[in-house]
Amino acid sequence: MYLTVEQRRIDTWHNKINCPGxxxxxxxxxGGNPENVPGQSHTCGLxxxxxxxxxxxxxxxxxxxDATVSAANTPPPGMRLVDLxxxxxxxxxxxALIMNLDLVIAVDTAVAHLAGVLGKPVWTLLTAAGEWRWLLARNDTPWYPTMRLFRQTTPGDWSGVVAAVEQELRALLSATAK
Structure with missing residues (x-):
């Protein structure tokens, strides 16, 4: 953990995210920032x-x-998505919101890096184009010990990445339910 958050802020957000069941x-x-051209390639869409x-x-x-957050108002059918x-x-x-979550799933954005420096579990979805920060053929990173990497195998195809995330999320849910 490289960064800490004031406990007062964590508590405030804890009260906001109470979600029984x-x-x-x-x-x-x-998605990345639509104003940032490189960030657009990191966007998979909701x-x-x-x-x-x-x-x-x-x-x-x-x-x-950001401006494209309106997608959160119409999540995929069946998805329980809270937009605060x-x-x-x-x-x-x-x-502070991240500190109240069990996991963050994010494309390569500032949110993924923030979760990483906070020491929270984060699964980062990467494009097929290699980038020096993520090294090659690894599913972990020396920069953030709590980060796991999920990489595209085909440029522009997020389906395999999301399928792998779904499988791992189901396994995590099963492990926490025991």
């Missing part, structure tokens, strides 16, 4: 997350805060 609280960031909607006992929390992003004033609020 949920076994796992998972933050989602499905509709790519349809397989995750089929997993019972998971409540998802939107961590996507209108209440996020700054990165300290985002960090």
């Amino acid at each position: 949920s076994h796992l609280r998972v933050g989602l960031a499905w 509709n790519a997350m349809v397989p995750l909607a089929r997993i019972p006992g998971v409540t998802f929390y939107s961590l996507k805060k 992003t209108a209440e996020i004033a700054d990165f300290a609020d985002t960090a």
Whole structure:
């Protein structure tokens, strides 16, 4: 953990995310900043997350805060997606929200890095194009011990990445339910 968050902020966000009937609280960031041209290639879109909607006992929390956040208002059928992003004033609020989650699933964005520096479990979805930060052919990273990498095998195809995430999320849910 490289970064800490004020306990007062964590407590405030804890009160906001109370969601009975949920076994796992998972933050989602499905796209990069649309103003950032490289960030556009990191965007998979919320509709790519349809397989995750089929997993019972998971409540998802939107961590996507920008002009395209309206997608959170129409999540895939069956997905329990809570959007509190209108209440996020700054990165300290985002960090406090993340500290109340069990897991963050994010494309390669600031949200993924923030979860990593906070020491929270984070699954980062990567494009097929290699980048020095993520090294080659690894599913972990020396930068963030709690981060797991899920890589595209075909450029632009998020279906295999999301299928792998779905399988692992089901396994995690099964392990936590015991």
